[in-house]
Amino acid sequence: MLRFSKHEITINEIIKNMNIPDRSEYLKGLAQTGQKIMGVLPALYPRELLWAFDIHAAEIWDPPGEILHANAHLQTTICPVVKKSLEFILKEPQTINAGYLFPHTCDSLQNLGTQVKDLIGVSLPIYTFYNPKGRFNNTTIKYYQDILINFQSILEASHGPLEPEKLKAACVLSHKIDTYLMVIQQARMTDHLSLSNHEYFTLMRAQEYLLPQDYLSLLEQVNILEKPAEFSRARLMVSGILPPLPEILVFLDELGVSIVADDLLAVSRRIPKFAMDPPGSPLDYLTDRFFVLPPCSTRGGDLDERVHYLSNRLKESKAHGLLFDMVKFCEPELFDHRLLVKTFRERKTPVLTLETELEDHISGQDKTRIEAFTERLFEIVST
Amino acid sequence: MADLYFSGVDVGSLSTDVSIIDHGGKVLSEIVIPTGVNGSEAAEQAFNAALKLADLTRDSITGITATGYGRASVAFATGKTTEISCHGVGAHHLFPKTGTVIDIGGQDSKVIQIDRQGRMLDFTMNDKCAAGTGRFLEVMANRLDLNLDELSSPLNIEGDSAPISSTCTVFAESEVISLLAKNTPRKEIVHGLQRSIVNRIWSMVTSIGIEGEVTLTGGVAHNKGLVALLEEKLGLTLNIPENPQTVGALGGAHIARRTYQNSLEADSI
Numbered sequence: 001m002l003r004f005s006k007h008e009i010t011i012n013e014i015i016k017n018m019n020i021p022d023r024s025e026y027l028k029g030l031a032q033t034g035q036k037i038m039g040v041l042p043a044l045y046p047r048e049l050l051w052a053f054d055i056h057a058a059e060i061w062d063p064p065g066e067i068l069h070a071n072a073h074l075q076t077t078i079c080p081v082v083k084k085s086l087e088f089i090l091k092e093p094q095t096i097n098a099g100y101l102f103p104h105t106c107d108s109l110q111n112l113g114t115q116v117k118d119l120i121g122v123s124l125p126i127y128t129f130y131n132p133k134g135r136f137n138n139t140t141i142k143y144y145q146d147i148l149i150n151f152q153s154i155l156e157a158s159h160g161p162l163e164p165e166k167l168k169a170a171c172v173l174s175h176k177i178d179t180y181l182m183v184i185q186q187a188r189m190t191d192h193l194s195l196s197n198h199e200y201f202t203l204m205r206a207q208e209y210l211l212p213q214d215y216l217s218l219l220e221q222v223n224i225l226e227k228p229a230e231f232s233r234a235r236l237m238v239s240g241i242l243p244p245l246p247e248i249l250v251f252l253d254e255l256g257v258s259i260v261a262d263d264l265l266a267v268s269r270r271i272p273k274f275a276m277d278p279p280g281s282p283l284d285y286l287t288d289r290f291f292v293l294p295p296c297s298t299r300g301g302d303l304d305e306r307v308h309y310l311s312n313r314l315k316e317s318k319a320h321g322l323l324f325d326m327v328k329f330c331e332p333e334l335f336d337h338r339l340l341v342k343t344f345r346e347r348k349t350p351v352l353t354l355e356t357e358l359e360d361h362i363s364g365q366d367k368t369r370i371e372a373f374t375e376r377l378f379e380i381v382s383t
Numbered sequence: 384m385a386d387l388y389f390s391g392v393d394v395g396s397l398s399t400d401v402s403i404i405d406h407g408g409k410v411l412s413e414i415v416i417p418t419g420v421n422g423s424e425a426a427e428q429a430f431n432a433a434l435k436l437a438d439l440t441r442d443s444i445t446g447i448t449a450t451g452y453g454r455a456s457v458a459f460a461t462g463k464t465t466e467i468s469c470h471g472v473g474a475h476h477l478f479p480k481t482g483t484v485i486d487i488g489g490q491d492s493k494v495i496q497i498d499r500q501g502r503m504l505d506f507t508m509n510d511k512c513a514a515g516t517g518r519f520l521e522v523m524a525n526r527l528d529l530n531l532d533e534l535s536s537p538l539n540i541e542g543d544s545a546p547i548s549s550t551c552t553v554f555a556e557s558e559v560i561s562l563l564a565k566n567t568p569r570k571e572i573v574h575g576l577q578r579s580i581v582n583r584i585w586s587m588v589t590s591i592g593i594e595g596e597v598t599l600t601g602g603v604a605h606n607k608g609l610v611a612l613l614e615e616k617l618g619l620t621l622n623i624p625e626n627p628q629t630v631g632a633l634g635g636a637h638i639a640r641r642t643y644q645n646s647l648e649a650d651s652i
């Protein structure tokens with residue numbers, strides 16, 4: 001039984017109804033039990049280290065609510081992920097009690113970390129984690145291991161010495177979660193999963209706030225079909241930072257379009273590209289895990305590698321088209337976007353770009369764009 | 384397939400357009416009326432008028448495709464398709480060598496690439512504002528105290544044009560106000576406005592590229608000055624339909640016809 005269930009609801013029922021607990025209710029409940037909770041901004045951070053210190057990582061990507069006070073501190077050309085995060089932090093939420101962690105995902109987030117720490121003045125501790133940019137080589141490995149050790153010492157200063165066994169156990173737990181996620185991802189690509197678009201991404205995103213043990217229990221119960229489901233739906237791959245807005249996911253379902261694969265920073269770009277051996281030395285495991293993640297605009301690197309990865313995913317999932325769902329003013333993504341669109345257009349892959357400010361609703365024009373794109377995909381399905 | 388008729392009903396933000404064709408694709412009637420505040424009423428009215436003009440009854444229409452931003456409000460339609468696909472199909476039937484369609488509608492503008500069968504391959508649409516649309520011209524005509532016909536008069540494309548740097552309707556309107564305050568001749572302001580729309584369309588065209596012949600659709604295709612400037616900018620001659628406003632509706636009618644033919648083929652398998 002899950003820890004979050006007040007009543008004896010089985011996990012099957014939860015998945016069936018996608019009754020995954022509400023993010024803020026769940027975190028509130030956890031905070032009341034005295035659980036240490038750190039607010040973590042996107043996207044890549046050594047979650048295993050936090051778990052080893054009994055700190056729960058509650059990720060902050062797109063908290064709901066209007067952006068009011070954050071605008072006073074940020075330029076207008078800053079992405080809504082950063083604005084919404086700051087708005088959330090400024091409210092000093094009770095659920096976050098162990099500080100905030102700002103990984104170096106992009107310059108905007110890095111600056112936000114500095115601003116929150118030095119200018120805005122938040123009472124909780126602020127941590128930063130400077131991911132290496134670039135490929136797997138001796139320099140980046142050494143740098144990554146250095147910052148892991150440094151981050152460990154910083155955490156030890158506030159939370160006491162690290163117990164090596166706990167870190168080992170955290171790596172094992174992380175490895176198990178990754179393994180399940182890879183199976184589920186594969187099942188999605190090959191039609192062995194009977195979840196709507198909205199249900200699928202609700203399941204994938206629940207890892208942003210559920211305790212790892214709870215999330216693992218959820219994943220263990222996901223029903224993988226023995227035979228692939230047969231359907232004549234159009235198949236779509238989506239690339240960007242976050243999954244499309246719930247309204248778009250539902251709309252795509254209504255139009256008969258399934259998102260069968262993704263290249264999203266919040267989802268697939270955080271799942272290893274291929275199966276890893278079970279953890280031996282935690283330091284080596286954490287390093288390897290970081291470098292076997294799919295190519296990502298936020299980690300720098302080679303655009304050809306990204307094109308290659310996306311092409312393979314499109315092929316494997318038999319997607320008929322590619323949707324770029326761009327967060328407005330997201331610099332790292334915009335750098336790659338133009339060339340990616342050009343490349344896939346030249347390869348005759350139907351491509352659609354949408355731009356989101358993480359609004360609550362989609363515009364009529366975006367609906368028309370999506371519908372027209374779907375008409376194109378169905379032309380392909382029918383030929 | 385004798386005596387089978389098909390229709391397309393395009394409920395746009397400014398006008399509602401209906402086209403009725405026979406089974407061979409011959410156009411029997413075309414109607415354009417203002418949409419007003421109620422899209423479904425406008426669709427009813429325009430459809431009835433088109434039936435009357437073609438001397439047909441409602442029962443004689445086998446398939447009706449609703450399109451345009453108000454497509455969901457056409458209760459009597461047998462199917463709905465976006466205006467993007469409809470404009471592609473309509474342009475293809477009028478000018479079979481069309482590879483690119485530029486549609487300047489009342490509320491939005493689109494550049495659509497189509498294949499040899501008129502199927503849409505790719506498209507781009509202007510973003511969430513009235514820049515480069517019919518609405519932009521309407522607002523500016525009001526401000527200049529001209530009607531749309533006056534705004535559409537052929538202008539010497541070599542002539543002077545007032546500098547209007549903004550494509551945003553709100554900012555462009557304030558630029559127009561200051562130009563009027565400086566006694567800039569209205570002809571030059573009109574010229575500047577047309578250039579501003581052409582620049583906006585140009586940036587959409589460059590993002591998607593040009594293939595084959597280019598057909599211009601939408602009411603703005605009546606604006607001769609703008610057409611001349613666009614042709615100059617693109618370096619080619621545009622196909623201009625006789626009724627540029629009804630191309631989406633015509634495409635809708637052809638889609639209804641094709642859907643009916645496909646269903647016959649499916650039944651005979």
Ligand code: SF4
Pocket residue numbers: 042079080081082105106107108109241298327329330331332333
């Ligand atoms: S959306 Fe882009 S710019 Fe914004 S925080 Fe994420 S990576 Fe940075």
